[in-house]
Amino acid sequence: MDRTSITPDDIKRLAKDKGYVIIAHNYQIPDLQKIADIVGDSLQLAVHATKINTGKILFLGVDFMAEMIKVLNPHKKVIVPDTSATCPMAATLSREDILSAKDKYTAPFVAYVNSTLETKALADLVCTSANAVDVVSMMEEDTVLFGPDKNLASFVREKTGKNIIPVPGEHGFCYVHDRVLLDEIRTIKMKHPDALIMAHPEVHEEIRRESHFVGSTSQMEKYPEEADSEKFIVVTEIGMVEKLRNLHPGKEFFAVDSMVCTDMKLNSIGKTFSAISEERNEVFVDEELVGGARRAVERMFDLMRSFSVKK
Ligand code: SF4
Structure with missing residues (x-):
């Protein structure tokens, strides 16, 4: 099969045939979030994996998250698309x-x-x-x-x-959260003055102080329901914006374009297809x-x- 023509549906079919459940972190690219059976933060996913009724998991994220899934699910086979997707922090x-x-x-x-x-x-x-x-x-x-x-x-x-x-x-x-500048957020705020700022606590204190809400990605998912606004500036990795748009279709979310984790983005449709079709890149953890x-x-x-x- 020509790997450039692989579609999300091809991967879903292949995963079903081979018995894999696909779980993805919130920071994955939109096409990978679309093929996932579950999208969430690292611990949510590891705990969720313990409830999955299958012995095979394809995980989309970075190394420490895949390890957590393996630690909490020692008898399941966990594979990843790219073993070089690691977390510099x-x-x-x-x-x-x-x-x-x-x-x-x-x-x-x-x-x-x-x-x-x-x-x-x-x-x-x-x-x-x-x-x-x-x-x-x-x-x-x-x-x-x-x-x-x-x-x-x-x-x-x-x-x-x-x-x-x-x-x-x-x-x-985390270089993604630490390097974002307050001026970047203020520029977005000037374009969307009625938007509320929601930020991850991994950002600098000065950005937290200027935010309307500070919370984890799982807490950010709920905030738009409670907040008195239809517009939000999302100060965390850009992939989260896709998740929020899917969860709250009537609301508007603005990304901070510089907030890209290149490690998270190493996973792709082609690599995911290869990992499942060849059942390779299994995650092992140091038993000690x-x-x-x-x-x-x-x-x-x-x-x-x-x-x-x-x-
Ligand atoms: S966004 Fe990337 S660098 Fe930052 S903590 Fe997550 S995996 Fe690590």
Whole structure:
């Protein structure tokens, strides 16, 4: 088959024939979101995968997300279109950074889910951008090590009032969210003065302060229903705009064009077709790290369960 003429429907048919469920992160290109059985944020997808009634998953996203799916679904076969789709932010945090911070502060370490398996295995707890504030609020300690995203760490500090120490510090950030400039947002706002600004907490503090809403991608999905506006400027990776347009067809969403994760965009229709037809690029995880990473994730689930009981 000529790979340039492959359509989303061809992939859907092939996945069905081979018994694959396709799950995609919110930041994937529109054509890949269209072929996915489920589109969501990384943890939503990993948890959702545990409920899927099939042993085969094609995942569209980057490496740490595929690893999380494998950790929570050890008996399922997980394949990806491109094994070089990795997360540069996750790679900024090393084992040495974590161990030396723990030595220096004797404080617990919370790993943002956007991190390597080794980072999670060394963590006391894992959190997502949706629950980072709740997780840290519920911890007994007033000083908490947090990494790798320094901007999310600063958001958690602002919301909890606790002493949040970013690890590895200034070098830990997502380039997509960290490099966006306040002037870019203001220029879009001038073109659409009645639009509300919704931003991901991985952006700089100055952009958060100018936003009407700050939340994770899963929280952004709900905000347009509650907000008193028909127009929104979406300050996160550009792929999220497609998801929001599909969810809220009557509303308008404006992207920040510079916010493109080139790693997420390594996945394509052609590579997805090849991965499924040849059943290749299977994801394997280091068994020595799985137990520790799983424990840190399960502690987060326990904490969130007790949080919802208390509420
Ligand atoms: S958007 Fe940022 S955090 Fe997400 S995969 Fe790309 S670099 Fe990593």
